[in-house]
Amino acid sequence: MKIIPVIDLKDGAVVHARQGMREQYQPIKTVLCQSPDIYKVIEAFLGIYDFDTIYIADLNAITGQGDHERLISGVLTCFPRIQFWIDSGYQRFKSYSGNYLPVLGSECYNDETVLELKAFNKRFILSLDYSMSGALGAKSLFSGQDLWPDTIIIMTLNRVGSHQGPDLETLKRFCRHYPHKHFIAAGGIRNTADLQALKLAGIRQALIASALHSGAIGREEIKNL
Numbered sequence: 001m002k003i004i005p006v007i008d009l010k011d012g013a014v015v016h017a018r019q020g021m022r023e024q025y026q027p028i029k030t031v032l033c034q035s036p037d038i039y040k041v042i043e044a045f046l047g048i049y050d051f052d053t054i055y056i057a058d059l060n061a062i063t064g065q066g067d068h069e070r071l072i073s074g075v076l077t078c079f080p081r082i083q084f085w086i087d088s089g090y091q092r093f094k095s096y097s098g099n100y101l102p103v104l105g106s107e108c109y110n111d112e113t114v115l116e117l118k119a120f121n122k123r124f125i126l127s128l129d130y131s132m133s134g135a136l137g138a139k140s141l142f143s144g145q146d147l148w149p150d151t152i153i154i155m156t157l158n159r160v161g162s163h164q165g166p167d168l169e170t171l172k173r174f175c176r177h178y179p180h181k182h183f184i185a186a187g188g189i190r191n192t193a194d195l196q197a198l199k200l201a202g203i204r205q206a207l208i209a210s211a212l213h214s215g216a217i218g219r220e221e222i223k224n225l
């Protein structure tokens with residue numbers, strides 16, 4: 001099981017994401033890191049484990065309220081050995097630095113713009129986004145595989161930071177219907193028991209923030225996985 005730490009950026013600070021209610025997100029102050037500074041948060045993550053991949057969500061870009069392009073660019077330069085998966089909302093293809101891999105979320109595309117994903121030539125991570133009301137964004141992305149890369153996040157936003165556990169039923173369904181794809185769990189993961197349940201369901205990667213910040217998942221737990 002591969003653990004990928006998550007950083008949510010809002011207004012220049014790392015914030016605590018909770019159930020997709022982005023307007024309520026507040027800067028973090030946790031057992032792991034007392035500061036919402038992104039560099040200190042990354043160093044804190046690396047103090048737990050030698051992670052080679054980190055996911056960053058630019059919430060300002062996702063919600064159309066500016067972006068953190070300069071800040072993220074500095075982070076990529078400072079940590080060249082880490083691959084960063086960057087979700088900055090609606091993105092058109094451009095040249096990216098070597099340790100930048102775009103995350104394209106269904107919530108930021110519709111059935112008119114979704115064909116723009118072809119330009120990425122499948123060099124991206126797809127995020128199929130869900131809320132309590134169901135699938136978000138381009139419906140065609142959920143029903144057709146033509147645009148899918150090999151690696152796909154199943155993002156259950158209403159479970160993020162909720163301590164409700166992952167959406168196992170949805171994840172199992174995707175693994176069963178598309179066994180040749182690699183699915184990543186995101187949202188609600190509380191502890192190693194959740195990770196073991198995901199592993200049994202066929203999931204081999206998970207995006208995690210809260211459980212790392214609280215200490216529920218630490219160095220020994222990751223090593224044992």
